[in-house]
Amino acid sequence: MCSLREVSLMGHWRQANTGVQRYERVASSVPVRISTVDPEIDPASGNSFFRSAEETTANLSQGGAYLKSWEPLAAGRRVIVGINLLTGEELQLTARVVWTRRELRPTAADKLEEAGYGVEFYGLSSREFSTLHQLMDSLSTKSKSTQQSAATSPTPHL
Known part of the structure; x- marks a missing residue:
């Protein structure tokens, strides 16, 4: 049985001990639609939703994502992550919540961590993997060009 403190820190522990990542992460701000796969029961009505x-x-x-959320889902929940692509299509990926961050702590830059949760994609078809790879390349290229233009822009003098 876990103590209340262990339960509240569990999301941090899981995140901190995920080990070496298989895939490169790209900082992003991509809107996604999240839908749970398994129903919940409303305690008031008894209805599932x-x-x-x-x-x-x-x-x-290519292995998962960190999603910002003020209402993170519990670790272990299965979800569908819908990502709108530039083609107008939606890439729907099956994922599992692997860690949750509810308790916010200061970072090295004196900012607070963002609440959210990490998901791991699984069962991707070769087409889904390829589409996700193309999206990652696009985000990585966009990120690099933004960094380069910021580095070469003259600093305004006030």
Whole structure:
């Protein structure tokens, strides 16, 4: 049995001990639609329902994503992550919540961590993997060009 403190820190522990990442992460701010796969039961009515939310990524990789959310889902939940592509299509990926961050702590830059949760994609078809790879390349290229233009822009003098 876990103590209350262990339960509240569990999301941090899981995140901090995920080990070496298989895929490169790209900082991103991509809008996604999250839908739970398994129903929940409303305690008041006894009716089953599915959760659906609009979230934004903080980072994205071919293996998963970190989603910013003030109402993170519990670790272990299965979800569908819908990513709108430039083609107008929606890439729907099956994922599992692998960690949750509810308790916010200061970072080295004296900012607070963002609440959210990490998902791991699984069962991707070769087409889904390829489409996600193209999206990652696009985000990585966009990120690099933004960094380069910021580095070469003259600093305004006031």
